[in-house]
Amino acid sequence: MKPTQPTIATYVKTWLVLLLLLALTLLAAHFDLGSFSLPLTLLISITQASLILLFFMHLHYSKSEVVVFACAAYLWLGFLIVGVMHDYLSRNWVPQLTPQPSSQNQSH
């Protein structure tokens, strides 16, 4: 059974965790974490956004149709980014087969 309404305590806790995560982001920026740095920062951002969506925006307490549309937007954004980037990322694959090699400086 889901609770139907968040309490003030939930809001305060969420807020504090959000600020804590912000501090964590800044802290991470001060250390050289190499290639972990980007995924870590994005992970923190996604966590923050999820907290806001779930508690501040009451998704945790909402009907399923609302949850579906809230999630669909991010899924569709995923379609867009994956669909476009899989073109750019695959342009350098096996250059023998691609007569119009591309400009990009990263493969994979």
Added chain:
Amino acid sequence: MNEEPSPTERHFENAEQQRDVATLGMWIFIATEVLFFGVLFMAYTFVRWESPVTVAAASRHLELGLGAINTAVLLTSSFVMTLGIFFNDRGRRRLAAWLLVVTALMGMFFLAIKTTEYVHVINEGHFPGTRFQYEHFHPETANPMPSGIVGALGTQGESHPQEIPSVSELFFWLYFVMTGLHGLHVVIGVVLLLVIAVMLRRPGGASRNTVHNAGLYWHFVDVVWIFLFPLLYLACHWKF
């Protein structure tokens, strides 16, 4: 708790239906906003993937401190907004109105910091366009161009390193478009919150659904910033 027993529009059966309609409608609107901003995030992904080194160099010119303060301001304003909704739901409309005003003030504070930052960036010549100062991003200003290159270029006329286009201009273009669009949303949000705050002081002025939906909008604007902040300000700290 029992202010709205019947729907305010005649095509609804009951207040619960009206509330669900308002909530679902707002979420679908937010879904369109996600994809609206999504195009810019897509563009960012492309630029960043194409030239990570240049983007990192350009990102270094943004004020991390101001960005971080702004993030904290927006997170806190979202928190205050939830309190406003909480008290409005419990019939304490005056308190709710003041909390909305506080939220709006924080939004204005955010905008003030943002403006300061814009002025700073523009003064440094980083506004994309004809007066964009490329040399800030060209290592040859840091380590002057060796005489061999200058000599070699002599045959082709003067050397104008500031005219050399660079992806750094695209980074600042994205910075202005993304934060500008976000700032526009903040401005709309601030106006919306102030209007609702005024309406709340009149009996029957603003329905609970209205306040809830304004809250959803404000939180969404916050969510966008949560991604803008690391992508723009922290890009210089990432390595591949």
Added chain:
Amino acid sequence: MSTPEANRGYLEENTLRSWLLTRDHKRIGLLYLFSILVFFAIAAVAAGLIRLELLSPRGELIRPEMYNRLFTLHGVLMVWFFLIPSIPSVLGNFILPLMLGARDLAFPRLNLLSWYLFIVGGLLAVWAILGGGVDTGWTFYTPYSTTYANGQVVTMVAGIFVAGFSSILTGLNFIVTTHKLRAPGLTWFRLPIFVWSLYSTSVILVLATPVLAMVLTLVAIERLWGVGIFDPALGGDPILFQHLFWFYSHPAVYVMILPGMGVVSELIPCFARKRLFGYPFVAGASVAIAVFGFLVWGHHMFVSSQSPYAGMVFSFLSYIVAIPSAIKVFNWTATLYKGSIALDTPMLYALGFIGLFTVGGLTGLFLAALAVDVHVTHTYFVVAHFHYIMVGGMVLAFMGGLHYWWPKITGRMYPEQLGRLAAIVTFIGFNLTFFPQFVLGYLGMPRRYSMYPQEFQFYHVLSTAGASILGVGYIMPVFYFIWSLKRGVHAGPNPWSATGLEWTTPSPPPVENFETPPVVTEGPYNYPQPAAPPPVPPPGTSGE
């Protein structure tokens, strides 16, 4: 809940104010009908001029600058100001709440706002046309649109942006209405297929249109300030524009066909007196098309320098998305089996739709085939293909739906014999116009050419001849519809003896749609099924 006031026919009050400030979904549907017909007429005239120009290979009639403006105008107006709003905003607006047993859409004021946004967008587009025109083609490919094109690109783009928001709000309204305002007992699997189609369409409108709005904004920014993400000199990429554009515009093709499929799914059971064959499959196919339609946009870019691997993925998904369409066609055909078929005007349009959509869909498989697409893309083959889908599909479905619901909308019948004649003339004219273009395309005739080599002339002449017949097919209904407003036979609530909640209320419906709120107890298309011995068929078209 019902007052005498609310039980008056929705058409009774007739002041200008009562129309311009209405919140009644039925009136807004009619406002849309008049507006899109105006845009259709302008765009059709442009098409006529294009066809006349192409009568001769030397292109003597119109200068190339003008020709380029004409096909851009034709494309922009037809896509954004006719096809996309046609069935959803006109028939959907009118019928959806009636089908759901609702008193109105969820957001009536937003609905009116949608119409005003549509008009503002349309006026901006017309202003752009009058102020010098736009010659980019409806696709606005960069860097031509951002740097090289003359004309009112920014105004045009602004018009499309505003009209886009009109689509978004309509889609939002439909989704919420379908979720929340269904009559008691009207479960998801009791919904007519038209509702499923509109729902799928709305999902596309809501999730794809913002991408178009933003990408066109970026084009405008780049055009105004000279800096932008699509400029290769700065490290940007014009191909990125194509990706973003087609992320919207391919699903938009489904916005143009899904509602048509919905209308046909209403017409076939009604005029065959049978339950729709495979209802859950047809309903599921609509949703599948809406979702998979988002994953195939790259098939517009096989020769654009997109990576061959990406091309392969998009080609594969394009074949997959053809399957739900095929399922629908087979189910419609199977519905006819052992039906009691009356070939009234709407049915003629519906059967024409199935035939032309089948041809359009199958030629889509030619274009999805990578090696073949290299040859036929950017040629008249593509032009013929999408006209088979959009004109052969959507316009025929729109006409079918308009005839079918005309008695509900106006309370009067149109003249049946003339209607059948117009349907047949349209079908013949359409095929004569566009079938030769498949051959032209395979021969290599590029699209958007104002002049062409001599050997293609034969097919162009055929096509222009067909276009004039098609024009007659379009003009006839205008006259007899207007005639029927005054002289048509009174229709009564249910002239087709059709099922569906919209036929349980008077024609034209009262302001509040239903005198008593309906309660649904059965599935859709519950036509009486014949018993084991051969029954005596009901005579005529309106008998039970």
Added chain:
Amino acid sequence: MFPIWPEQAATGARDVDNIVIALVLMALFFIFAVAGPILYFSFKYRRSNPVNRFQSGRRTWPIEIVWTVIPLVIAIGFFTVAASTYFRQRHPPADAMEIHVIGKQWMWKIQHPQGKREINELHLPEGAPVKLLMTSQDVIHSFYIPAFRVKQDVLPGRYTSMWMVPNKPGVYHLFCTQYCGTGHAQMSGKVVVLSKADYQKWLTSGDQSESPVMEGARLFRQFGCSGCHAGSRVVRAPDLAGLYGSVVPLEGGKTTVADEQYLRDSILLPNSQIVAGYEPVMPSFQGRISEDQLMALIAYLKSLGADGGGGSNQTLSYSDERGTIPKPEDTPRGGMK
């Protein structure tokens, strides 16, 4: 009087036509499978016809599965055949002769490897593989030869290519098929396929100009590239001999394949892709070098084979002679990690 099928004038055309014939047959099958029953049912079950309409309420899902799976299998079959043909058509053989094509509003500028230039006409030898390396000076164009069934968009700021083996002497259409502005319809021309002997004769007739490789070698000195990349080095810059086709480690840890596009970007946007271990000191040549010159420069860089380089201080030289086709360069090597 009027054609019904385009000519086949290149080896790949037949493959495409075969797929199309199969597609047409498939389409006809489905059109009859749909239109036949529609017409038959409309007649037989017309409302005035008293026939038996009784149907037992059988389950429908078996037939639904049948007409889902059969089209699916057919679709996947066509996808596979068309995709594999496409991949073959995208893969130029190593010995293809390379012709440079530059699109601009509204003409095609073409240069043969031996140096001969032409506009809106493309002369090709019969039976030899030809690769077109293409770019645009302004907007997107598209290079289309219907008789060869080949087409490729031509983009500003990017090299695209396509290849074919013409196999039938004759004159064919050449079209620009990506809408490019007012003169789009005039941006067409002809492709002339000649026998090998006639092609050689044609190459040496009329105006002659420098071959791209020779021009590139001259530009390499004129623009001062040699100041750093060869000869008396003032600054340390990467060696360019054998660069083409090799895998280049970049600053930041990634690698890339040095293809035409990489060479182009390195000249125009040098600081977005810096070779690992080097200072980003190279100036950009954007706006200083025309597309023709850029293509010539790249042709020259490609002619510097891997075996010619290696030494840290060698003098770069070129070794082709006017009137002969340069040796085909190696196909790009290297690949993914």
